[in-house]
Amino acid sequence: MNIQQEAHQMKLVSPLMANTSNELRNQALTAIRKALVDHQTEIFAANQLDLSRAKEDGISDAVYKRLKFDDGKLSAVTEGIDQLISLADPIGRVRLHRMLDDDLEMKQITCPIGVIGVIFEARPDALIQISTLCIKSGNCAILKGGKETRETNRVLFSLIAQAAVAAGLPDGCLLQVTQHNEIDELLSCDKDVDLLIPRGSNAFVQYIMNNTKIPVMGHADGICHIYVDAAADFAKALPILVDAKTQYTAACNAVETILVHRSIAPDFLPKLADAFQAANVRIRGTKEVFDLLPGSYPQEDIMQEEDFHTEYLDLIASVKIVDSVEEAVDHINRFGSHHTDAILTEDDAAANYFLSMVDSAGVYRNISTRFADGFRYGFGAEVGISTSKLHARGPVGLEGLVTYKYQICGDGNIVADYAQGRRNFHFRDL
Amino acid sequence: MNIQQEAHQMKLVSPLMANTSNELRNQALTAIRKALVDHQTEIFAANQLDLSRAKEDGISDAVYKRLKFDDGKLSAVTEGIDQLISLADPIGRVRLHRMLDDDLEMKQITCPIGVIGVIFEARPDALIQISTLCIKSGNCAILKGGKETRETNRVLFSLIAQAAVAAGLPDGCLLQVTQHNEIDELLSCDKDVDLLIPRGSNAFVQYIMNNTKIPVMGHADGICHIYVDAAADFAKALPILVDAKTQYTAACNAVETILVHRSIAPDFLPKLADAFQAANVRIRGTKEVFDLLPGSYPQEDIMQEEDFHTEYLDLIASVKIVDSVEEAVDHINRFGSHHTDAILTEDDAAANYFLSMVDSAGVYRNISTRFADGFRYGFGAEVGISTSKLHARGPVGLEGLVTYKYQICGDGNIVADYAQGRRNFHFRDL
Numbered sequence: 001m002n003i004q005q006e007a008h009q010m011k012l013v014s015p016l017m018a019n020t021s022n023e024l025r026n027q028a029l030t031a032i033r034k035a036l037v038d039h040q041t042e043i044f045a046a047n048q049l050d051l052s053r054a055k056e057d058g059i060s061d062a063v064y065k066r067l068k069f070d071d072g073k074l075s076a077v078t079e080g081i082d083q084l085i086s087l088a089d090p091i092g093r094v095r096l097h098r099m100l101d102d103d104l105e106m107k108q109i110t111c112p113i114g115v116i117g118v119i120f121e122a123r124p125d126a127l128i129q130i131s132t133l134c135i136k137s138g139n140c141a142i143l144k145g146g147k148e149t150r151e152t153n154r155v156l157f158s159l160i161a162q163a164a165v166a167a168g169l170p171d172g173c174l175l176q177v178t179q180h181n182e183i184d185e186l187l188s189c190d191k192d193v194d195l196l197i198p199r200g201s202n203a204f205v206q207y208i209m210n211n212t213k214i215p216v217m218g219h220a221d222g223i224c225h226i227y228v229d230a231a232a233d234f235a236k237a238l239p240i241l242v243d244a245k246t247q248y249t250a251a252c253n254a255v256e257t258i259l260v261h262r263s264i265a266p267d268f269l270p271k272l273a274d275a276f277q278a279a280n281v282r283i284r285g286t287k288e289v290f291d292l293l294p295g296s297y298p299q300e301d302i303m304q305e306e307d308f309h310t311e312y313l314d315l316i317a318s319v320k321i322v323d324s325v326e327e328a329v330d331h332i333n334r335f336g337s338h339h340t341d342a343i344l345t346e347d348d349a350a351a352n353y354f355l356s357m358v359d360s361a362g363v364y365r366n367i368s369t370r371f372a373d374g375f376r377y378g379f380g381a382e383v384g385i386s387t388s389k390l391h392a393r394g395p396v397g398l399e400g401l402v403t404y405k406y407q408i409c410g411d412g413n414i415v416a417d418y419a420q421g422r423r424n425f426h427f428r429d430l
Numbered sequence: 431m432n433i434q435q436e437a438h439q440m441k442l443v444s445p446l447m448a449n450t451s452n453e454l455r456n457q458a459l460t461a462i463r464k465a466l467v468d469h470q471t472e473i474f475a476a477n478q479l480d481l482s483r484a485k486e487d488g489i490s491d492a493v494y495k496r497l498k499f500d501d502g503k504l505s506a507v508t509e510g511i512d513q514l515i516s517l518a519d520p521i522g523r524v525r526l527h528r529m530l531d532d533d534l535e536m537k538q539i540t541c542p543i544g545v546i547g548v549i550f551e552a553r554p555d556a557l558i559q560i561s562t563l564c565i566k567s568g569n570c571a572i573l574k575g576g577k578e579t580r581e582t583n584r585v586l587f588s589l590i591a592q593a594a595v596a597a598g599l600p601d602g603c604l605l606q607v608t609q610h611n612e613i614d615e616l617l618s619c620d621k622d623v624d625l626l627i628p629r630g631s632n633a634f635v636q637y638i639m640n641n642t643k644i645p646v647m648g649h650a651d652g653i654c655h656i657y658v659d660a661a662a663d664f665a666k667a668l669p670i671l672v673d674a675k676t677q678y679t680a681a682c683n684a685v686e687t688i689l690v691h692r693s694i695a696p697d698f699l700p701k702l703a704d705a706f707q708a709a710n711v712r713i714r715g716t717k718e719v720f721d722l723l724p725g726s727y728p729q730e731d732i733m734q735e736e737d738f739h740t741e742y743l744d745l746i747a748s749v750k751i752v753d754s755v756e757e758a759v760d761h762i763n764r765f766g767s768h769h770t771d772a773i774l775t776e777d778d779a780a781a782n783y784f785l786s787m788v789d790s791a792g793v794y795r796n797i798s799t800r801f802a803d804g805f806r807y808g809f810g811a812e813v814g815i816s817t818s819k820l821h822a823r824g825p826v827g828l829e830g831l832v833t834y835k836y837q838i839c840g841d842g843n844i845v846a847d848y849a850q851g852r853r854n855f856h857f858r859d860l
Contacts (some may be wrong), residue, residue, distance in 0.1 A: 399603055414672075
């Protein structure tokens with residue numbers, strides 16, 4: 001079968017998957033956990049194959065760390081599965097229960113989205129997190145992982161799919177896609193795939209968004225800002241800025257642009273320059289930023305207005321001076337990507353203005369932007385971070401993987417009776 | 431200013447609109463209600479111009495009724511505004527309040543979507559409903575109504591926008607687009623418009639969906655089904671089927687396909703044919719349907735499998751015999767448009783199977799599909815009906831016009847401390 005046929009088949013399986021009990025889905029998760037632990041030697045061996053090929057290809061240390069699947073990562077994912085099992089059933093929840101009339105009962109009930117396609121980077125733990133999140137939320141899933149971990153993915157997927165079906169989940173509820181050219185085939189399955197979640201580079205996510213009619217959840221840019229207010233506590237600000245830039249520089253929630261209030265700039269900017277120098281971070285900024293710093297700076301680091309759209313994903317930060325919290329908010333709403341932005345301040349009024357007016361999925365006070373993550377929000381795990389305003393925003397866990405339907409039971413009710421005034425609605429929430 | 435500049439301007443106004451109080455938004459709604467009542471003579475006069483031009487163009491009675499704005503419609507919309515005023519504030523609601531650690535407090539707070547473009551059919555009451563829903567939910571709105579009511583729309587919009595701004599809402603929170611060629615310009619505003627809601631013909635909605643990067647909420651097809659089960663009560667079934675087909679034939683929630691259980695078909699189908707003949711409804715169906723009906727039928731009314739994708743929006747219905755509730759569900763999930771589908775049965779097991787397994791925004795038992803409507807669900811009004819599974823499904827009222835943001839306040843927290851085990855998360859829901 002080709003991907004289109006497989007996706008069509010999965011669409012027919014999805015109502016069965018949607019109607020499995022939480023007990024059965026938890027049993028499947030328990031079986032998956034056991035299979036991963038029991039077969040760890042096999043998984044690690046497959047991972048070694050991926051790692052040695054990657055080494056031959058000369059990958060960086062950072063990428064090597066992501067590809068590697070070891071004891072530590074296994075215990076992290078089994079802990080994640082335990083968390084998922086302990087979470088309440090996200091489906092079948094009655095979000096609204098209303099009598100429309102004496103004999104007309106309406107329920108708004110949560111249900112799975114259906115068939116979800118996830119295309120993700122080369123990280124073996126991602127495959128486990130995504131498939132178990134989809135199972136817990138009653139969704140069928142088509143998974144395509146990065147080719148650099150293909151051996152590990154092959155073993156992991158086969159263990160997970162077999163354990164899930166052996167535990168009683170419907171045959172065909174999970175599918176792995178392994179060939180890069182199959183991505184385009186997946187993008188054409190808009191009749192059968194309900195949602196795509198692409199993770200990866202900006203260019204890759206943009207490609208997906210531009211080449212499919214399937215709704216896409218996720219984000220392309222992650223241009224996060226930190227605004228250092230006039231009332232910032234420098235002792236908090238400097239470690240936060242270093243953390244937000246360096247703790248995981250390639251992450252979408254790393255800070256890219258730092259806005260500094262003019263009144264503190266002469267005092268603060270030299271301290272920031274020292275802290276960033278110690279952390280190997282290069283500063284780019286407007287001319288007035290460099291005027292406040294000692295030494296000379298290369299001409300190419302002097303920024304113009306339009307340069308503030310840049311996402312570096314590197315040890316580089318844009319710095320700009322602003323006159324007020326209002327100007328900071330305007331800059332962020334214009335140049336940001338509506339991902340995660342923070343204010344550093346001890347002034348409640350400035351903080352409240354910023355938190356209310358910044359139009360982003362995450363608005364923070366006095367913390368690092370790196371906290372934007374499903375695990376850190378207590379969601380157990382995440383399938384991605386959404387900068388869309390529709391459906392799910394921010395880190396997407398179980399809640400973002402369900403939708404709802406309206407179920408109404410009556411006794412022969414017809415609209416003509418209500419339209420012509422023979423009967424009237426009597427709304428009453430239960 | 432052209433539409434792009436106007437939309438960009440509106441984007442900058444949207445955070446101000448998002449932060450207006452419920453009290454102020456209700457004051458604006460009260461002022462709008464008053465302006466509509468005070469200026470009714472002016473509105474009715476403008477409507478007369480539209481109506482006479484429409485008559486010259488030779489429109490049908492049904493369309494004439496939709497274009498007409500009279501005393502009855504005015505009191506319906508003012509009643510709708512009163513309902514909206516009485517509804518709780520949809521924004522600023524804390525949906526999740528969680529301590530991530532002792533000094534790290536997270537809130538998931540509802541907020542408006544931002545800038546919404548609504549393109550709607552020639553119905554003056556639609557303009558009022560949509561603009562007041564957007565105001566109550568703190569959204570800025572760009573409105574484009576059908577050209578057949580342009581005089582009425584011009585007067586209505588000017589009364590509404592003036593009353594809203596005079597009451598204190600931000601200048602520029604509402605915009606009217608009047609030229610058809612401006613629709614394409616609106617479709618290109620993906621940087622500034624957060625959501626498009628097109629209403630109208632299948633072809634028109636498809637055109638919008640295919641020609642913009644802005645998320646689109648709504649539906650193209652409305653292929654609704656009613657399944658008459660073996661355990662159906664005929665006394666309920668016949669009036670429901672007539673209502674669902676004829677009460678408003680051109681509506682998206684009118685029934686298109688009727689599935690009848692084989693065991694009752696010989697008894698039920700002749701009764702259905704009589705009821706439909708009395709209501710002027712033409713039956714199309716599979717050959718075995720006609721074999722159970724008296725008289726002869728034109729060859730063109732005999733349907734093949736692929737014909738069941740048809741949405742008639744006319745006094746025509748597709749009829750098919752199925753062997754079981756399972757077959758009915760399979761047919762609906764394959765040929766339906768995931769809008770609204772009903773089962774008619776006195777058998778709880780069949781009903782529960784149907785309600786669980788049919789993958790549609792509305793799943794009904796023993797009532798007409800015509801109930802799929804925001805007013806009938808007690809939402810006050812609706813901006814449209816969504817067949818998307820993301821964000822909002824079914825009739826979209828206030829709830830579908832808000833999103834949320836995550837707000838986290840800390841005290842200098844950095845991720846490195848948590849990643850390296852110096853600190854641990856202590857999740858605690860408040």
